[in-house]
Amino acid sequence: MFATRDFLKLARGAALGIAAALLFVTPSLPQTDPLPSWNDTAPKAAIVSFVEKVTTAGTPDFVPEPERIAVFDNDGTLWVEHPMYTQLAFALDRVKALAPQHPDWATTQPFKAVLEGDMKALAAAGEKGLMEIIATTHSGMTTAQFQTIVSDWIATARDPRFQRPYTELVYQPMLELLAYLRANGFKTFIVSGGGIEFMRPWSEQVYGVPPEQVVGSSIKTRFDMKDGAPSLFRLPEVNFIDDKVGKPIGINEHIGRRPIAAFGNSDGDLEMLQWTTLAGGTHFGMLIHHTDAEREYAYDRDTEFGRLDKALDAAAVNQWTVVDMKTDWKQIFRN
């Protein structure tokens, strides 16, 4: 008897057969450009060539899908980092928001400097002052409360120059690159010196990178059970700084395997690029060089934030691809 089940089996076989045939034929059809915001210059060609290499089975450069790990710095690589890191803008706004509960801040540095918009006095407070501001604004609440604070801020804050939400000042070419890599079986991670809990509330929506694929700097937390409800309380104590030598350490701790592609824009990314590209195997390293003062910013060797100096020299030696934003990117910001 030819049962329904047998028919379905046959039908399924036929469907799969047609699907397989389509897969086989599709490559000869005109392709849609996966990187339309990239000009047809060397960096785009290098990316496409790398992806084709590692995804072509049976070649020495082929990399199995689970090992296709790509890591991206955030500030200056995926979104604007000038005139100051977005997270610092957040911290300064938080000081202003919290000021009514802290009348003493009107006369105490570095808070006084923030409240008066005195950037010179703030700079004079140095790293110690900055850490005090970060500690004060990023701790003393539960992780859930902090997530809400970040989400609310990121939804309303505006970049001073472009007058757009920060999440609109992400680079369209990099969004296309993230999507292109994922479409080719890559798992994309953010590996940032910025706070891990500052990025996670919006990384999935903005970059398509889920929280579990975000690596960043962190502070310590304490587990509490109160009235039968569990929470994690954020403490004013550094847990991990995910910058410079911290990046390969953070990658190893979170991902547990070596990436095959790394994207950065500053000396803070040097060790991540070394770790990714200098241990043999198929690999790809890229630096975003900010060269477009008109559409974005132009800076490299003598900048306070996101300095690109040693890494730029290393790029020449190690054949990392350097993106000249002005020349290589048709469009800067997201659609």
Next chain:
Amino acid sequence: MFATRDFLKLARGAALGIAAALLFVTPSLPQTDPLPSWNDTAPKAAIVSFVEKVTTAGTPDFVPEPERIAVFDNDGTLWVEHPMYTQLAFALDRVKALAPQHPDWATTQPFKAVLEGDMKALAAAGEKGLMEIIATTHSGMTTAQFQTIVSDWIATARDPRFQRPYTELVYQPMLELLAYLRANGFKTFIVSGGGIEFMRPWSEQVYGVPPEQVVGSSIKTRFDMKDGAPSLFRLPEVNFIDDKVGKPIGINEHIGRRPIAAFGNSDGDLEMLQWTTLAGGTHFGMLIHHTDAEREYAYDRDTEFGRLDKALDAAAVNQWTVVDMKTDWKQIFRN
């Protein structure tokens, strides 16, 4: 003109149509049991009911796929932890392997105790002695070297009672559960008190859990560049203990969102289960109760390793499902 392209479009449409029809019809066909090693007792019904709830769109219990995070303890939950943690067996074997390079160990505790198999003297060395053994055997090499050491050991070591490789002493019902959850859109993570780098070399092959989904205890590492080659050197310094209150902290650090299902077997998993199940939302908590001295082991409240005491009391209060291994599992070890 009816071009090849139009034909392919039509063919693709037809293929999709058939595929959709199959999807629609399939549920009415007899289903294969996804949990064949589970007896038809309450725990199996609870698992299936939970999975059906969170995967049924349009209901209040529905959970979108990216939020379907399930966390599993390892020792005693996914594989045997008696008569001692496998990682401790590894450490003791490493002491024996390294002894020729350390002649002083023949007369120095706790190493002397290990070399003479004197478990009483080893116990007398206490936690301090144990930490010394762990530090000595787990550090002083690169992460790549440690990975090779673990891989080689796990391939050859045998459990003393069952005389099988440790990776064969993983629980078949739990392997089925991991696969069942993944087939239903869950991302499965290991969250273990054991060493993160001890589990990663084999977790993907044995459990289908990739390195980036393993959370565990860790030691600090140092990034080195030597002769143009990057490496991470393992230091004899604790970085993080992923046990008890450390589990929710590790989950937050690595995953960044709250799991909806947690599986453990001891008081070390209590806080992970609280974090997962006591903050509202759809959730599932399960404890594996070792009740089968014949096929595996029977232990709970008064055991040195994997003590199940407070968590067992909490299970009753919080409606966590407790698996009675003897009654609920048709088969213990993997096929």
